[in-house]
Amino acid sequence: MSAALGRLRMDGGWRDRLVRASEAHRSITILVVMSLVSSLLVVFPNFNVLQGPSGWYDAFANAGVFVLLAMGLNVVVGLAGLLDLGYAAFFAIGSYAYAYSNSPFSGLDLPFIPMLVIGAGIAALFGIALGAPTLRLRGDYLAIMTLGFGEIVPIVFLNLDKWTEGTNGIGGLYRPEALPILGEFTPISPFPYMIVSLIVVTLAMILLYRLHDSRIGRAWMAIREDELAAAANGINTVVTKLLAFALGATTSGFAGVFNASKLTIVSPDQFLFTVSFTVLAMVIIGGMGNIWGVAAGAFIVYMIQAVFLKQINTVVENLGLPAFDLGPIHVDLLQINFLNYQFLLYGFALVLMMLYRPEGLFPSRERRAELHADEEAGEGAEVVGAMGGVPGENVE
Amino acid sequence: MIASSVTTPRTRSGLNRSARIIGFAVGAIVVYVVLLWLALQVVDGFAPERALPVAIQQTINALSIGAIYALIALGYTMVYGIIELINFAHGDVFMIGAFLAVVLTGGIFGQTGGVKDVPFLALLLLVALLFVMPLTGGLNVFIERVFYRPFRHASRLAPLITAVGVSFILQNLALLVAGSGDRAAPQIFPLDWQIPFGGAEISVLSIFIFALALVLMLLLQTFVNRTRLGRAMRATAQDQQAASLMGVDLNQTIALTFLLGGALAGAAGVVWGLRFGFVRQDLGFNAGLKAFTSAVLGGIGNISGAVLGGFIIGFIENFASSLGFSRWSEFLVFMVLTLVLIFRPTGILGQQLGDRA
Numbered sequence: 001m002s003a004a005l006g007r008l009r010m011d012g013g014w015r016d017r018l019v020r021a022s023e024a025h026r027s028i029t030i031l032v033v034m035s036l037v038s039s040l041l042v043v044f045p046n047f048n049v050l051q052g053p054s055g056w057y058d059a060f061a062n063a064g065v066f067v068l069l070a071m072g073l074n075v076v077v078g079l080a081g082l083l084d085l086g087y088a089a090f091f092a093i094g095s096y097a098y099a100y101s102n103s104p105f106s107g108l109d110l111p112f113i114p115m116l117v118i119g120a121g122i123a124a125l126f127g128i129a130l131g132a133p134t135l136r137l138r139g140d141y142l143a144i145m146t147l148g149f150g151e152i153v154p155i156v157f158l159n160l161d162k163w164t165e166g167t168n169g170i171g172g173l174y175r176p177e178a179l180p181i182l183g184e185f186t187p188i189s190p191f192p193y194m195i196v197s198l199i200v201v202t203l204a205m206i207l208l209y210r211l212h213d214s215r216i217g218r219a220w221m222a223i224r225e226d227e228l229a230a231a232a233n234g235i236n237t238v239v240t241k242l243l244a245f246a247l248g249a250t251t252s253g254f255a256g257v258f259n260a261s262k263l264t265i266v267s268p269d270q271f272l273f274t275v276s277f278t279v280l281a282m283v284i285i286g287g288m289g290n291i292w293g294v295a296a297g298a299f300i301v302y303m304i305q306a307v308f309l310k311q312i313n314t315v316v317e318n319l320g321l322p323a324f325d326l327g328p329i330h331v332d333l334l335q336i337n338f339l340n341y342q343f344l345l346y347g348f349a350l351v352l353m354m355l356y357r358p359e360g361l362f363p364s365r366e367r368r369a370e371l372h373a374d375e376e377a378g379e380g381a382e383v384v385g386a387m388g389g390v391p392g393e394n395v396e
Numbered sequence: 397m398i399a400s401s402v403t404t405p406r407t408r409s410g411l412n413r414s415a416r417i418i419g420f421a422v423g424a425i426v427v428y429v430v431l432l433w434l435a436l437q438v439v440d441g442f443a444p445e446r447a448l449p450v451a452i453q454q455t456i457n458a459l460s461i462g463a464i465y466a467l468i469a470l471g472y473t474m475v476y477g478i479i480e481l482i483n484f485a486h487g488d489v490f491m492i493g494a495f496l497a498v499v500l501t502g503g504i505f506g507q508t509g510g511v512k513d514v515p516f517l518a519l520l521l522l523v524a525l526l527f528v529m530p531l532t533g534g535l536n537v538f539i540e541r542v543f544y545r546p547f548r549h550a551s552r553l554a555p556l557i558t559a560v561g562v563s564f565i566l567q568n569l570a571l572l573v574a575g576s577g578d579r580a581a582p583q584i585f586p587l588d589w590q591i592p593f594g595g596a597e598i599s600v601l602s603i604f605i606f607a608l609a610l611v612l613m614l615l616l617q618t619f620v621n622r623t624r625l626g627r628a629m630r631a632t633a634q635d636q637q638a639a640s641l642m643g644v645d646l647n648q649t650i651a652l653t654f655l656l657g658g659a660l661a662g663a664a665g666v667v668w669g670l671r672f673g674f675v676r677q678d679l680g681f682n683a684g685l686k687a688f689t690s691a692v693l694g695g696i697g698n699i700s701g702a703v704l705g706g707f708i709i710g711f712i713e714n715f716a717s718s719l720g721f722s723r724w725s726e727f728l729v730f731m732v733l734t735l736v737l738i739f740r741p742t743g744i745l746g747q748q749l750g751d752r753a
Contacts, residue, residue, distance in 0.1 A: 083556050133738040140482050141737055143556055144688055148730045151685060159723050273681065277564060284557060344568035350561035354554050355546055 019365075026209045033292075034202040041198070050311055058190040063302040064197025065259045070282040070298035071204055071291060072251025077280070078289035079217065080244035081224030082135070083143040086150025087279050090123040090249040092271035094256020096157065097122045099170040099266045112176035116257050123253020124246045131245040135238055142245075150276050154268040169267020176261050185261075193262050200258065201295070204251065208291050211247075220244050221289075274343060278305075281346040284353050287360025296362055305342050428711055429455050432718060439719045449596035454718045460602035460671060462710020463609030467664035468687035469694070469702035470616065471536070471657025477633045477697035478653045480552070484559040485539055487684015488566035489658050493532040493665025494581070494675045495570060500527050501669075502582040510586030520584055524666050529659040536658025537651050545647075563680070570677035578676050581669030605667045612663055613703055616656065620699065629653055633697065682726070686713075689733045695746025704744060708732075 022029040045056030069091065076084045097119035101110040110118075134145045157164045164170065175185040182192040211217050219240045222230035231237050260266050279298075286297020353360065433451040436442040442450065468490050475483045501507045501524055511517040543562050547555035585604060590597035620626035628649045631639035640646050668683075669675055690709045694701025712732060713725040736743065 077553075081551075081553055083553060085560065133734065137737060137741050139552055140480075140556065141692075141741070144482060144685075144692070145733065145737065148685055148689070148733055151682075152727050152730045155723075155726050159727075277560070280557070280560070340571070341568070343564060344572065347561045347564035347568060351543060351558050351565065354558045354561065355543070358554060 026213065027206045030202065030205050030209060034198070034205070038195075038198045038202075041194070050307065054188070054190055057194045059303065059306050061190050061193040061197045061262060062259075062306060063299050064194065064201050065255050065262075066279065066282060066302045067201050067295045067298045068197075068204055068255040068258075069252055069279045070286065070294050071201075071208055072248045072255070073279050074283050074286075074288065074291060074294040075208065075211075075220070075244050075251070076248035077283055078287075078294065079212065079220040079224065080241055081220075082139060082241060082245060084146045084245065084248060085143050085273075085276055085280070086146035086148070086153070087248070087252055088271045088273070088275035089146075089150045089153035090127060090252035091256040091259070091275065092153050092157065092266075092268075093123045093126050094119040094253030095260035095266045095270070096164070096170070096256075097253070098257040098260040099173055102174040102261070103170050104172050105165065105170045109174055112261060115261075116254055119257035120250045120254035123256065124250040127246045127249025128242060131242050131249075135241045135245060147273075150271075150273055154271050157271075158268040164268075167267065167269070169265055169270075171265040173260060173264040173266070175264060187264075190262075197258065200254070204254075205291060205295065212291060216240065216243065224289075277343070278346060281350050284350050285361055287363045288358075290360065290362060290364040293360055293362030293364065297360065301346075309342055424707075425455060425459070428458070428715075432715060435715070435719055446595060449594035450718075452593065453596040453598050454714055456598050456602045456606070458711045458714030459707065460599075460605040460667075460710075461714060462707035463606045464664045464668060464671070464706075465683070465687045465690050465709050466703045466706025467609050467612065467660045468683060469690035469706045470613070470699065471661045472684075472688050473691040473694070473696055473699060473702040474629075474653050474657050476691070477699075478629065478650055479544070479548070481544060481555050481559065482688065483539075483544075483657075484556075484684070485562040485566055486536070486657065486661060487680035487682075487687065488563050488570075489532050489536050489539075489680070490661040490665050490668070490683055490687075491570060491675070491677065491680030492535060492566060493528050493662035494668045494679060495574060495579075495665070496528045496531055496662070497524050497666040497669050498579065498581045498675050500524050501584050502580075507582045507584050509583065510588065511584045512586055517584060517586075521666075525663055528662040528666050530662075532662030532665065533655040533657075533659035536654040536661070540651060540654040545650075563684075567677050567680065574675075574677060576677065578674040581673050581675050583670055583673045585670045601670060605671060608663070608667065612660060616660070617699065619656070625649070625652060686726075686729055689729050691743075692733060693736050693743055695743025698743065698745045701743055701745035 041056075041060050045053035045060075069087065073084060073087050076082050076087075098115055100106045101108050101115050101118070102112075130145065130149055131142075134142050158166055161167075175187075176196075178184045179192065179196075182195055185192050219230065219235045222233065222235060223237055223240060227237055230240075263270075278301075282298040282301045283294050285301055286295070287293030429448075429451050432454055433444075433447050436447040436451060437444060468487065471486045471489070472483060475481060475486070501520060505520065507520070511520060539562055543558050544555055547558065585601045587599070587601065589600040591600065620629060628639065628644045629652065631642065631644055632646060632649045636646060639649075664683075668679070686709055687706065690705035691702045692705070693708055694703070694705030696702075709729055709732070712728055713722075716722055716725040716728055
């Protein structure tokens with residue numbers, strides 16, 4: 001492994017120097033890249049490809065929510081190696097926090113930006129409450145506890161109909177107050193939402209990269225690779241894992257507040273397991289542990305889901321293919337709603353990724369070198385799992 | 397891990413042990429009846445003489461739903477015992493079993509309602525079990541072979557994520573084939589077969605489900621304890637490497653574990669349709685969560701524990717629904733899971749499994 005890493009480091013050239021410079025000045029790099037991406041996202045929709053500008057801006061703003069969610073989950077799953085299957089629960093908690101602070105239902109109208117922090121904080125408290133007892137146990141229990149938590153949070157919001165309006169959800173939430181330069185947040189123009197989501201994503205990315213490069217980030221990765229060894233090296237594993245888990249919950253709550261302020265309605269059925277699963281699929285597809293890879297993966301997956309799968313139906317209709325029979329199976333492409341298949345696709349993507357490309361579509365260099373070190377060294381060893389292949393059985 | 401209760405050598409106290417288990421079970425059921433009897437009076441204002449038959453009727457129902465959870469929980473616990481993987485797809489194997497039973501009884505045999513002809517009913521049920529159990533068992537073996545085996549020596553996160561993915565694939569394949577929403581399941585076991593009992597009625601179907609589950613559990617227990625393959629399973633659960641050195645074929649043993657677990661889930665699927673009269677593609681998610689909770693509650697990796705846990709969850713759920721809080725049953729089950737993990741992470745019967753992360 002070290003040989004492979006060394007080889008990667010050794011070849012000079014402008015590309016390598018660029019990579020090294022970007023690693024040395026991460027925050028600046030992120031700012032530069034994100035402003036390039038932002039200008040692209042602002043300009044591109046004006047070409048009216050597939051849909052008009054406001055459709056694109058709306059999609060980009062929503063994609064920002066998922067990018068944020070994926071980056072938060074990446075801290076938990078990708079950096080600390082903990083499987084959180086109830087991620088949508090914290091999203092729900094953030095959303096409902098906003099709903100209570102900004103709706104005719106509660107009669108409150110609190111300012112938007114402080115609510116982003118408060119909503120995220122409330123989600124973090126729930127994360128700590130859930131993580132504290134569970135993180136002492138082995139990792140599998142966290143998976144099932146979070147799965148259960150993700151299941152019951154919508155049920156609780158559904159059942160407490162006196163305080164949550166049950167199935168109907170809380171509607172008519174107030175939009176954020178107008179911001180300088182961006183102007184009013186109106187239902188017609190999603191542009192300010194997109195800008196806010198871009199800013200939030202950029203800030204989150206800088207923060208997460210700084211954490212990633214810090215002592216805490218190294219502790220997370222040490223725990224991911226070998227918890228016992230990490231503990232032996234003086235890392236307080238419970239506190240460190242709890243930190244990762246709480247940070248994930250915070251990000252999710254943050255995204256929840258933003259999303260609720262954009263949708264202006266919250267209801268229990270927005271936060272089902274499919275949301276947690278989608279975000280997990282985004283993290284895996286992007287490349288667990290690699291922050292920019294996860295962000296890119298989430299963006300691409302969301303755009304495929306929200307724009308292209310929807311467009312396929314239109315395209316197929318325009319093609320006007322006749323229905324035909326395949327043996328006993330009647331195939332009528334016009335009758336197929338391609339959106340219904342997205343979760344099947346995610347399922348396959350997840351499994352195939354884990355089996356054949358555990359480092360994801362956009363792996364970090366270190367990770368790729370790590371996971372394929374054996375192949376490069378010509379040892380012909382089998383491909384190991386995502387986490388560097390510590391044989392779990394022998395730790396006991 | 398499967399070991400803890402079942403490796404106890406069969407000694408002269410074997411009979412005593414069975415007697416103790418039966419005594420415990422009867423005691424627990426009596427305690428539950430009394431509890432429910434009191435709760436019905438306090439919460440729902442039943443008269444004492446009216447509350448008792450209702451309590452007994454509900455207890456029988458609790459035993460049948462508990463039996464279904466126990467059957468599913470066995471698959472979780474055996475797989476966890478042998479390869480330390482939470483097989484998230486297990487609940488969905490159960491769901492596929494429920495669908496297959498509907499396909500057989502409704503689709504192939506064209507049944508829609510209760511079959512009053514006892515021999516024909518017995519034949520139908522037998523055929524359904526013999527049809528569904530091998531298929532779900534085979535499906536489970538296939539899942540292990542294709543999706544889990546490549547991760548045998550990898551860390552825990554990768555197979556766990558794969559298992560979630562497989563669960564989603566199964567669920568969405570069912571959605572694709574059957575569509576969303578409830579599909580009616582033919583309740584071939586007549587629902588109006590009730591034993592009148594002091595103003596309440598005891599469902600024969602519930603008794604049948606309980607008895608069937610009991611038979612399957614005894615068969616499993618005998619298989620694991622008394623046969624060569626069962627011994628191989630226990631050995632593998634205790635120490636894979638050592639078992640392998642002693643000539644146990646690991647691949648075969650692990651496949652066998654998945655086969656048994658899948659078959660039991662299939663049986664649970666068959667009786668689910670009889671009991672509830674509908675199947676849906678997301679059935680496995682909820683039932684799986686409850687069954688897994690059962691397995692953890694009883695002590696994961698422990699066969700007797702899974703059965704005990706299944707019945708406890710059945711009782712808890714029944715208690716909530718008897719008193720009119722059925723929509724809180726999931727919440728209650730989750731609270732139980734949380735409390736168990738905080739105060740006794742090894743479960744009621746589990747001894748091993750420390751704090752390894």
